[in-house]
Amino acid sequence: MLEAGRRRKEQSLKMNRREFLGAAAAISLTGRAVSPFSIPGQTSSTGRNLIPQRLSTAPNYWCTWAVQNYRFGEGKQAIDVTRLEGDSGAGLAHDAMNGEALFGAQGWAKTFHSRTRNELYLLLDDGWEAEGTATFKLDHAKFPSFRGPNEERLRSLNREAQRLGWRGAALWCRNTPGGSRDLALEDECSKAGISYWKIDIGDPEFNLLRVRNKERIPLTLEHVYGEPPTNGNWRLDGRFGPQGWDSRRMEILRHTDVYRTYDVTSILSLPTTLDRVNELLRSAAGHSEIHSLLNVEDEVYVAAVLGCTMGVMRHPLIGLRPGDDPDLFFNGPRKTKRRMDEVVRAQRWQRIAAPFAAGVGSFEASDEILTDGWKFASGETWQHGLVGSTVWQSAPAVIARNMALPEVTAIDGEKPFVFAARFPNGAVAVGVHERTHPGRGWYLPRCRVTVHVDDASGPFGIFGEFDRLTLDFDRPVQNRRLLAQDLAGEKSVDITAPAEISRTSVSFGGQLLREVGLHNRSAGDLSSPGLVLVLM
Incomplete structure (x- = not known):
């Protein structure tokens, strides 16, 4: 266990520390009230906005x-x-x-x-x-x-x-x-x-x-x-x-x-x-x-x-x-x-967490490769040569920038695509994404994911749906307060009580992440959850 932790630490240190470990992104805090979530007793309101008011300058x-x-x-x-x-x-x-x-x-x-x-x-x-x-x-x-x-x-x-x-x-x-x-x-x-x-x-x-x-x-x-x-x-x-x-x-x-x-x-x-x-x-x-x-x-x-x-x-x-x-x-x-x-x-x-240059830091990809496929019908692609054919496309099951690969446990045998990154300002993001197969369409294999964030300061971005997500730190976190917010919203909630906190890790059930990450969804929208988490 100690050896595994040492290897993870070495991976995170591949970057130039002065370039990579800046201060955490600024967080704008307000004092407004927020309506409680639909699961009584699981969350409490804070009203603090975890999303900075300054606009992104990324060239999107x-x-x-x-x-x-x-x-x-x-x-x-x-x-x-x-x-x-x-x-x-x-x-x-x-x-x-x-x-x-x-x-x-x-x-x-x-x-x-x-x-x-x-x-x-x-x-x-x-x-x-x-x-x-x-x-x-x-x-x-x-x-x-x-x-x-x-x-x-x-x-x-x-x-x-x-x-x-x-x-x-x-x-x-x-x-x-x-x-x-x-x-x-x-x-x-x-x-x-x-x-x-x-x-x-x-x-x-x-x-x-x-x-x-x-x-x-x-x-x-x-x-x-x-x-x-x-x-x-x-x-x-x-x-x-x-x-x-x-x-x-x-x-x-x-x-x-x-x-x-x-x-x-x-x-x-x-x-x-x-x-x-x-x-x-x-x-x-x-x-x-x-x-x-x-x-x-x-x-x-x-x-x-x-x-x-x-x-x-x-x-x-x-x-x-x-x-x-x-x-x-x-x-x-x-x-x-x-x-x-x-x-x-x-x-x-x-x-x-702003986009950062392709040359910054380290990169890891799993040896495990996932292959998706689809039989294209007319009207599903502009490339006529694909019509009527079953097309296969593959990518690594897990990829990560500037950090160790997340550990992914499949619940029903199949895995989703999982990807993560640690940003130069100390933020960390993790995402899971659905799979595509002929006859099955767009579907999400159930999984449990552990992300080794080590000494990252956060905030933490969580995208997609997990059965369980664990953030594993290299320092004690059991007395920290946890605030989370749908990135499409303006106000956060305190999720300290429903989260499972041990000495050096924080774990969340999938229902909680979904409740938070879709709290401000638009009517009829099918988007996957996306939330920001901070440790106070």
Whole structure:
């Protein structure tokens, strides 16, 4: 037992202590009352808000691409789903972008993500530009209300996004021109107040970064390696594969601000994304010269727990298409479009524990690999070659940044995906995520999880559903008071009494975590729990 504890301690010390063990995130405390939970005697009210009021500065955004792809066929009697696939579907999405769709009376910018938009960029994807994919000319025909020279139109676009409560506008582009033209485009955007570019392939020599750095232009650049929507041999196990230091992906990771893990199928998004993150972090960990952040697109709980950024794409539009309402971006048993609260919880956790660079600290992954699968029907993927096939995607059962791997005990034989991280400010997060299998859909294997937090100061973020969760410390905690709060809420409760506290550990039953983590859920929302815990 002592030897196991020593090994865990050595793992946590792999980071540079001065870089990693800063002060715990600031916690805003108020004195307001809170209504009691529905289980009498289990919790008591405190009213203290454990979530800082200051907004996150993480470069997160909501991207319009998925909702653009949902526009064609609205209100029709029938729809040919094959038109939604491949280049045809991309063309329809391109055409769907315009000022009315974005800023009209029921526009996306006016109606989506009202609780988080002040911390998200409003990112316009393909279709906003005229005359190409990297002209940065706002299309006159699509955005007629923005007038004047192009710089002024871009400035008006950004101001309108901010007027509606967004952090600002961000822009998609592909295959930037290079040379001196890059400077002109960056300078024009900077003067217009645009500070984020989503670069979807192109810039092979990283000229944009060099120009930006030389001229000190306040612009965050996101790069990608263009992936298919599945990893590896999807007929077998679908592994992403090791990434050597000299691989093109690692080269991109070393030369950008944000590396987006790129496109995935909706139904198998989780294992596909997790394995990409696994291999990229495995190669980057401990290389302090890598300052870039990983963007895991719409896997918002993965982003929250593992210190990554979000390229949120989910939206709440449901039932606008005929038949079974096909949506190639959000479909299947997960019902992601009814999980909007997860964005709120993930974003608010990042006020407490900000995303951190891929090269910071250590990384561990279990030898145990979990494999998920799905037989894709027409209308479930834009990749026509997957339709009718059973696709498999795999990732490690457990991964962890800057800490020992959590211990996971399966109750019924199967395990969920489990991931955890210790943040540079002393916060710790842990998450469990569901599995996907043909015939079973989206389901959560029951499990007990022990997280060795050692000397971490917290706060602690807990995402997903556990049968039991134990936090194992290297110091006495039996006289500490425990406050917890739904990350979608404003007030905490005291859960000292219902928690099980021993000398150096705190344990929680699944029902308690669910009660707290969903206490402020929106009506009809299917999101998994997400809560913050502090030891007073």
